[in-house]
Amino acid sequence: MESWADAGSDLFLEVTPGPGVRASLERALREAVRTGRLAAGSRLPSSRVLARDLGLARNTVADAYGQLVAEGWLTARQGSGTRVADQAEPGPPPPPRLLRRPDPGDPFELPGGLALPYNLRPGSPDLSLFPRGAWLAAARRALESAPHQALGYTDPQGTPELRRALAGSLARTRGVRTDPDLLVVCTGYTQAVGLLGRALAALGGRRIAVEALGFPDTRTGLRATGLAVERLPLDGHGARTDLLGRGTDAVLLTPAHQFPAGVPLHPDRRTAAVAWARSTGGVVVEDDYDGEFRYDRQPVGALQGLAPDHVVYAGTASKSLVPGLRLAWLAVPPPLLEAVVAEKRLADHHSPVLDQLTLAELIGSGGYDRQVRRARLHYRRRRDRLAAELARHAPDVAVTGIAAGLHAVLELPPRLADEEELTARAAEAGVALTGLDRFREADDPDRGRPALVVGYGTPPDHAFPGALERLCALLAPPR
Ligand SMILES: Cc1ncc(COP(=O)(O)O)c(C=O)c1O
Incomplete structure (x- = not known):
């Protein structure tokens, strides 16, 4: 049974x-x-x-x-x-499936969170430099003088006050030729580049060339807009803008200080970029992320100043002030403006008004320029100190690139050629470091020389000497 x-x-x-x-x-x-x-x-x-x-x-x-x-x-x-x-x-x-986190591979992210006591990764300014007093005073003035109307939904391009202040300041300090009506205030460059990508795609753009070394989120963000991202090779003169062709609709460059390689775009390459844009109708996007910080000479003016009708200029408060503000700006050629503003409206309607009004006050009062001068001196001293200590302790490690910005590229001798192994050893010693390879796409056959991208601007003052000491100990040849 x-x-x-x-x-x-x-x-x-x-x-x-x-x-x-x-x-x-x-x-x-x-x-x-x-x-x-x-x-x-x-x-x-x-x-x-x-x-x-x-x-x-x-x-x-x-x-x-x-x-x-x-x-x-x-x-x-x-x-x-x-x-x-x-x-x-x-x-x-x-x-x-949609909830599984992809590995972001973010070179700015610390392994094991923020646990390492010495952070020499690039991408952040010294947060302890933020001018809290001046910001508070500017915020108070901004709020006291803002009418109720200013606190409602406002113009997606940004508050008129900030756009007026930026137009003047960018012309004076970076040679940008624009008008308040052509500026779009964004929630960081990260948003700005996404808006641009979508605007270009909406206007029929299909391909954008991006420097072979760069911030990985930028490439990922651009791909997410539907554009095909081409790799633009680099050499000692910066991006090979001489290779740009007719099939490319836009190119993204860091002309003042290639990120992260640290070289400026050679004058011939600047000319080539502009000539390409003029002859093909292509768009140049200029990421001027740290253009305020040049230590060996006056900063070279923005590429945008050469061809304001073809170049989108992008600036950010993330290095000159702090990234947490999430404030950046685009100077947009007139034919692109409507599409960019439409994308901004869809993204978040507009960036936070009170912070925009405060930044406008800070710029108008001269407080922003004072802060930039103070920060310039601060980072210049750090860079000099880094170069001097390395020359003393690890003379076969070369500090390359121009004296600018908040990071330096250290070319490594053969005894230190394994970037992964070196950064893992650094983490064990409490130091967060990033290898140059992390800024390259995995399928890029050109691996270049092994190097570290050292964010000497990142640690607060109290941690910088300890970070430098440990870095030198890691890089020094065995006795
Ligand atoms: C090359 C480059 N451009 C721009 C930025 C600024 O981005 P955001 O304004 O979104 O902070 C960064 C930040 O690290 C960067 O590395």
């Missing part, structure tokens, strides 16, 4: 007799499936057999089976009886 055991599985089901017996049987069967005691695909005894084994009415078992079929735990097919459904696999379900 057929029984539960004859069906191939000897299964203990704890069923409480009485009025709730059907619900109890359902719970017991679900539990058996969930824990894997009833494997996917396995056949259950007929309702008649199970009812007899458990001492229940046949209808009770048939109803319980019916319920579990409806819920998807079991399947019932003519001729093959009742089976455990395939998708009712035991074990914890994998997370939904």
